[in-house]
Amino acid sequence: MASYRMLLAYDGAPFRGFARQPDQITVQGTLEDALSKVLSSEIKISGAGRTDAGVHALGQVVSFTTEKSFESQELLRRLNSICGPEIAVLEIERVSDGFDARFSAASRTYEYAILTREIHDPFSRHTAWHHPRPLDTQAMSKAASQLLGEHDFSSFGRVEPPKSPVRRIESIEVEIEGDLLIVRVTANSFLQQMVRSIVGTLIAVGEGTIDADRIGEILETRDRSAAGPVAPPHGLFLVSVDYPEELL
Numbered sequence: 305m306a307s308y309r310m311l312l313a314y315d316g317a318p319f320r321g322f323a324r325q326p327d328q329i330t331v332q333g334t335l336e337d338a339l340s341k342v343l344s345s346e347i348k349i350s351g352a353g354r355t356d357a358g359v360h361a362l363g364q365v366v367s368f369t370t371e372k373s374f375e376s377q378e379l380l381r382r383l384n385s386i387c388g389p390e391i392a393v394l395e396i397e398r399v400s401d402g403f404d405a406r407f408s409a410a411s412r413t414y415e416y417a418i419l420t421r422e423i424h425d426p427f428s429r430h431t432a433w434h435h436p437r438p439l440d441t442q443a444m445s446k447a448a449s450q451l452l453g454e455h456d457f458s459s460f461g462r463v464e465p466p467k468s469p470v471r472r473i474e475s476i477e478v479e480i481e482g483d484l485l486i487v488r489v490t491a492n493s494f495l496q497q498m499v500r501s502i503v504g505t506l507i508a509v510g511e512g513t514i515d516a517d518r519i520g521e522i523l524e525t526r527d528r529s530a531a532g533p534v535a536p537p538h539g540l541f542l543v544s545v546d547y548p549e550e551l552l
Contacts, residue, residue, distance in 0.1 A: 358537035367405035433539035439510030450519040458526035461495025505532035
């Protein structure tokens with residue numbers, strides 16, 4: 305059995321998330337079906353990020369193992385002819401035995417896009433959350449900095465017991481790029497809806513309904529109701545996944 309890594313980009317709008325679900329169109333299901341058809345054997349994939357319905361990816365990583373031999377560029381071409389245009393398979397490469405896209409990952413980076421101009425943009429309505437009112441980006445950055453490091457993030461996401469809600473945020477930035485406000489977060493891993501909950505809370509800080517200095521208190525409550533609302537999924541992108549170099 306040989307192990308392979310694939311790099312994907314996809315528009316999350318048509319899918320009920322990444323993970324395969326019965327009677328639903330998902331990224332995993334679509335890709336597994338395409339791989340199984342092309343390689344004439346049942347293929348199961350592992351994904352670095354189990355993105356929710358409507359969430360997009362620029363740099364999702366998946367892995368699979370197979371006994372079948374293939375030429376990478378030909379497999380790339382055939383998969384894209386089946387999975388496109390919503391899914392683009394960007395790279396396929398052989399990796400070390402034991403590599404798993406999900407469990408081998410050292411960190412993941414997500415970006416959330418917020419359109420801050422007064423009038424909506426019809427061309428970004430599926431890829432950015434329109435927020436027409438002014439936001440205090442300095443207060444948002446101050447609040448975001450308090451999330452750095454290792455914490456129990458129960459106030460910002462969901463996890464099934466007995467799994468731990470402790471995660472480590474390595475970097476978090478609030479940046480203005482033209483009309484877009486980008487929240488960029490890198491962590492070792494994320495709870496379900498964690499980034500969207502962080503963004504919703506930072507928006508509340510930017511609007512002045514949550515004080516920037518309350519973030520530590522919100523973390524300590526370990527209560528989801530203490531934080532802001534969950535931002536809608538369509539502004540969120542899985543941008544990249546990093547791995548120990550020796551595994552690649």
